[in-house]
Amino acid sequence: MRSPFARFLVRRVVTALLLAVGITLVTFVLTNLVPGDPAAANLGQRALGDPAIVAQWRSDHGLDRPLPQQYLMHLAGLLHGDLGTSQQSHRPVLDDLAQSVPATLELAGAAILVSLVLGVGFGVVAALRRDRFADHVLRVLSLIGISVPTFWLALVAFYVFFFRLQVTPGSGRIDPGMTPPPQVTGLYTVDALLSGRWEVFSSAVGHLAAPALVLALYTIGLLTRFTRSAVLEVLGQDYVRAARAKGLPGRVVLFRYVLRPALVPIITVAGLAFGSLLSGTVLVEAVFAWPGVGQYAYKSATTLDLPAVMGVGLVVGVVYLVINLVVDVLYGVIDPRVRVS
Amino acid sequence: MKRGGLFGRTRVSRLPQAWRRPLAVVGVVVALVWIVVALAAPVLAPHDPLAQELPRLAPPGPGHWLGTDQLGRDILSRIMYGARVSIPLTLLLVALSVVVGGLLGACAGYFGRWVDETIMRLADLVFAFPTVILAMVVAAALGASLGNAVLAVLVVAWPAYARVTRGLVLGVREREFVLSGRLLGFSAWRSLRVDVLPNVTGPVLVLATLDIGTALLLLSGLSFLGLGAKPPSPEWGAMVAAGVDVFDSWWVATFPGLAILTVVLAFNFLGDTLRDALDPRTARAIKERAL
Amino acid sequence: MKAESRTAALTIEGLRVSIGDQEILHGVDLTLEAGRVHGLAGESGSGKTMTGLAVLGLLPHGSRTSGRITFGGRDLLGMPAGELNKVRGAKVAMVFQDPATSLHPMLTVERQLTEHMRHHLGIGRKEARERAAGLLAKVRIPGPEEALGRYPHQFSGGMRQRIAIAVALACDPEVLIADEPTTALDVTVQAGILRLLRGLCDDLGLAVLLVTHDLGVMSAVADEVSVMKDGLVVETGPRGRVLREPDHPYTRSLLDALPVPPGENSP
Numbered sequence: 001m002r003s004p005f006a007r008f009l010v011r012r013v014v015t016a017l018l019l020a021v022g023i024t025l026v027t028f029v030l031t032n033l034v035p036g037d038p039a040a041a042n043l044g045q046r047a048l049g050d051p052a053i054v055a056q057w058r059s060d061h062g063l064d065r066p067l068p069q070q071y072l073m074h075l076a077g078l079l080h081g082d083l084g085t086s087q088q089s090h091r092p093v094l095d096d097l098a099q100s101v102p103a104t105l106e107l108a109g110a111a112i113l114v115s116l117v118l119g120v121g122f123g124v125v126a127a128l129r130r131d132r133f134a135d136h137v138l139r140v141l142s143l144i145g146i147s148v149p150t151f152w153l154a155l156v157a158f159y160v161f162f163f164r165l166q167v168t169p170g171s172g173r174i175d176p177g178m179t180p181p182p183q184v185t186g187l188y189t190v191d192a193l194l195s196g197r198w199e200v201f202s203s204a205v206g207h208l209a210a211p212a213l214v215l216a217l218y219t220i221g222l223l224t225r226f227t228r229s230a231v232l233e234v235l236g237q238d239y240v241r242a243a244r245a246k247g248l249p250g251r252v253v254l255f256r257y258v259l260r261p262a263l264v265p266i267i268t269v270a271g272l273a274f275g276s277l278l279s280g281t282v283l284v285e286a287v288f289a290w291p292g293v294g295q296y297a298y299k300s301a302t303t304l305d306l307p308a309v310m311g312v313g314l315v316v317g318v319v320y321l322v323i324n325l326v327v328d329v330l331y332g333v334i335d336p337r338v339r340v341s
Numbered sequence: 342m343k344r345g346g347l348f349g350r351t352r353v354s355r356l357p358q359a360w361r362r363p364l365a366v367v368g369v370v371v372a373l374v375w376i377v378v379a380l381a382a383p384v385l386a387p388h389d390p391l392a393q394e395l396p397r398l399a400p401p402g403p404g405h406w407l408g409t410d411q412l413g414r415d416i417l418s419r420i421m422y423g424a425r426v427s428i429p430l431t432l433l434l435v436a437l438s439v440v441v442g443g444l445l446g447a448c449a450g451y452f453g454r455w456v457d458e459t460i461m462r463l464a465d466l467v468f469a470f471p472t473v474i475l476a477m478v479v480a481a482a483l484g485a486s487l488g489n490a491v492l493a494v495l496v497v498a499w500p501a502y503a504r505v506t507r508g509l510v511l512g513v514r515e516r517e518f519v520l521s522g523r524l525l526g527f528s529a530w531r532s533l534r535v536d537v538l539p540n541v542t543g544p545v546l547v548l549a550t551l552d553i554g555t556a557l558l559l560l561s562g563l564s565f566l567g568l569g570a571k572p573p574s575p576e577w578g579a580m581v582a583a584g585v586d587v588f589d590s591w592w593v594a595t596f597p598g599l600a601i602l603t604v605v606l607a608f609n610f611l612g613d614t615l616r617d618a619l620d621p622r623t624a625r626a627i628k629e630r631a632l
Numbered sequence: 633m634k635a636e637s638r639t640a641a642l643t644i645e646g647l648r649v650s651i652g653d654q655e656i657l658h659g660v661d662l663t664l665e666a667g668r669v670h671g672l673a674g675e676s677g678s679g680k681t682m683t684g685l686a687v688l689g690l691l692p693h694g695s696r697t698s699g700r701i702t703f704g705g706r707d708l709l710g711m712p713a714g715e716l717n718k719v720r721g722a723k724v725a726m727v728f729q730d731p732a733t734s735l736h737p738m739l740t741v742e743r744q745l746t747e748h749m750r751h752h753l754g755i756g757r758k759e760a761r762e763r764a765a766g767l768l769a770k771v772r773i774p775g776p777e778e779a780l781g782r783y784p785h786q787f788s789g790g791m792r793q794r795i796a797i798a799v800a801l802a803c804d805p806e807v808l809i810a811d812e813p814t815t816a817l818d819v820t821v822q823a824g825i826l827r828l829l830r831g832l833c834d835d836l837g838l839a840v841l842l843v844t845h846d847l848g849v850m851s852a853v854a855d856e857v858s859v860m861k862d863g864l865v866v867e868t869g870p871r872g873r874v875l876r877e878p879d880h881p882y883t884r885s886l887l888d889a890l891p892v893p894p895g896e897n898s899p
Binding site: 130237238239241242243244245246247248249250252256257260261334335336337 | 688690693713716717718719720721722725726728730733734735736737738739747748751752783785796799
């Protein structure tokens with residue numbers, strides 16, 4: 001094959017595909033772990049009374065076939081977009097999810113941006129000012145950041161900033177009574193900008209602020225800690241000392257010799273951080289009435305709507321997989337040594 | 342002039358320097374306080390945590406220092422009894438993860454080949470999901486109960502330990518004393534137990550201490566979602582969930598959350614200090630001389 | 633013996649270094665002359681590497697220094713960072729022990745050769761590239777043009793050290809400090825590197841400080857030898873005299889510890 005980079009890419013994509021199959025296997029196995037009859041879970045009360053209907057349903061869904069065959073049917077269904085039907089909404093899970101994904105993307109996107117800027121920034125400062133006052137303060141703050149229960153913080157923030165102080169707008173993505181901007185990306189902020197509707201834009205940003213910050217706290221703490229240790233690790237390396245021996249100006253040494261190698265572990269953590277953000281949405285969206293995947297997952301979990309829960313697990317798992325693939329590829333771009341391994 | 346080594350080499354102090362940091366002290370004190378509360382709750386708690394005898398949704402005040410919930414139960418007492426639920430379970434959870442993950446990882450590292458492959462692929466699969474999502478999915482599949490929630494967190498937690506132990510075992514496996522043990526006729530199991538494992542426990546312990554906080558957050562998170570403790574159990578996450586509907590009675594959700602926060606913080610302070618103390622790099626940097 | 637007057641390129645007087653509460657160097661004196669290789673020998677912990685690092689102000693976090701390091705009529709120890717940066721790389725350069733870790737893993741060879749060249753000498757990209765290729769040729773890297781586009785991990789240990797030496801020479805420095813340049817390399821490759829260093833010293837009139845624990849290396853290339861023990865120079869003199877008729881008992885014990893007397897296994 002042509003370049004080592006292309007080979008590297010192909011290898012990563014193949015691994016990702018295999019993992020994706022693994023994810024479907026996991027959700028399939030878990031669905032079949034559920035004690036109780038899936039027919040009972042999916043059919044209405046009256047239908048359950050009639051054995052013929054039940055038998056028909058079971059045969060339709062291949063429940064009388066051997067497990068491996070059921071898995072293949074399941075897989076085929078997935079590829080056709082059949083993720084089952086939600087017991088709550090009685091709509092296909094896929095539709096429910098498709099509707100809620102943009103909202104979560106917007107929230108998680110805002111949160112990861114804030115986390116990266118603040119987290120990496122604080123981490124670098126803490127490393128460069130090692131053992132001085134700023135370092136100690138940042139370390140304690142980041143420790144607190146990763147110790148706060150997200151669901152609790154969401155409640156507290158909502159109570160304090162909305163209910164008591166009336167500083168942030170209430171639930172939802174924009175003010176009630178305002179119509180959402182024409183849909184291009186599904187992200188209200190971006191769409192509002194694209195159609196020049198400033199009031200909608202500022203309303204959307206206002207509503208985004210509180211949940212995004214709550215969501216970001218944990219990842220800011222995580223990224224600060226990690227960046228600090230990654231940068232310290234690099235600062236101790238011979239090549240940094242050699243760079244200073246060459247008389248290169250401080251800024252060059254910082255960016256080219258310290259930050260660039262440190263970026264590699266930082267990007268890994270950023271990928272993990274995004275995963276924890278996705279997790280966090282489950283705990284945060286419900287409180288802020290943010291109509292995203294998290295809220296859907298929350299409702300499904302609290303009502304034990306299994307098809308929906310599995311659907312969420314599957315979709316989120318795949319999204320996370322894609323993110324990690326992107327991270328892997330970025331490695332290869334930044335660090336040429338990785339392409340050979 | 343005195344030399345304060347990181348491990349107190351000279352007779353300066355009996356406590357290693359790292360432990361004299363304020364963070365570690367705070368961490369130990371808070372953790373101990375909670376453990377005492379958990380042990381002595383039946384004696385310390387002013388009210389029965391399940392009794393619904395007090396005025397409902399009463400704000401903090403005399404007789405109910407942290408307020409009461411919508412069923413007239415004293416929140417302070419419930420938090421104290423909640424410690425008896427959350428803390429032992431979390432510690433058990435981490436211990437189980439260490440044992441299961443550690444054993445699997447050690448086997449993977451030691452025996453290699455297909456054992457290694459299978460275990461690592463399983464670990465990859467778990468890592469492919471964001472933690473809460475996977476825990477949520479497993480807990481939902483198994484059925485909502487505290488025991489199943491513990492299992493769900495276990496499923497999510499073991500791979501980290503497996504990876505670490507595997508790496509450590511791989512590092513130690515090729516060392517002379519292990520090889521000579523095998524040459525002397527030790528069986529693989531004996532070699533693993535006697536030569537390899539003792540060298541692996543240090544870093545794993547640090548990881549475990551830092552993990553206690555994460556485990557508690559996950560466990561209470563699952564209970565918050567209704568996938569863990571069932572009412573009327575005074576589990577902290579479930580208590581916060583109960584506070585969602587009556588959020589203008591802020592005390593119902595705030596205090597249990599604070600309880601979680603303080604416990605997690607205490608163990609994180611502890612774990613961080615442990616890690617600094619045991620980090621060979623920091624120790625080496627202090628001993629660094631001209632070479 | 634030749635009676636040429638030699639110019640002292642760099643002089644270290646009474647150098648003391650402390651890290652934390654420990655005093656590492658207790659007053660080191662050393663003189664480097666242009667066109668001569670000065671070997672600095674000693675065991676681990678003697679302070680020889682610290683001496684080299686002190687010249688360029690590269691001591692670890694939290695170090696304190698006193699004494700004088702004179703170069704070009706100025707004291708390097710007291711110099712502010714901005715001034716020192718103009719000396720580093722341009723006038724005084726350093727080669728480190730392990731080229732696997734002292735070269736940036738993610739930058740091409742060309743970049744690592746030219747970045748300080750362009751910074752100190754202000755030359756353009758094309759000219760820098762030509763100079764870089766010339767430098768690689770001077771250190772005997774085969775195929776210098778292609779080598780420029782590769783990364784350090786694509787070369788063998790010996791080649792990497794040659795590249796590191798080329799990097800050090802990029803701005804025509806007057807002084808070269810080589811800290812254990814052959815220790816991390818295979819025995820078969822060491823001789824070549826030493827020959828290279830000796831050749832460069834003679835051709836370019838460099839003042840070379842060669843720090844090493846290996847007396848065999850010393851005997852192969854050094855003109856002057858200083859022996860360090862516990863942060864002090866215990867003996868100094870021409871190589872032949874020191875290695876054959878040492879004054880100090882410590883030097884004698886070092887020599888006695890060798891399996892083969894130095895001077896009998898020069899490359």
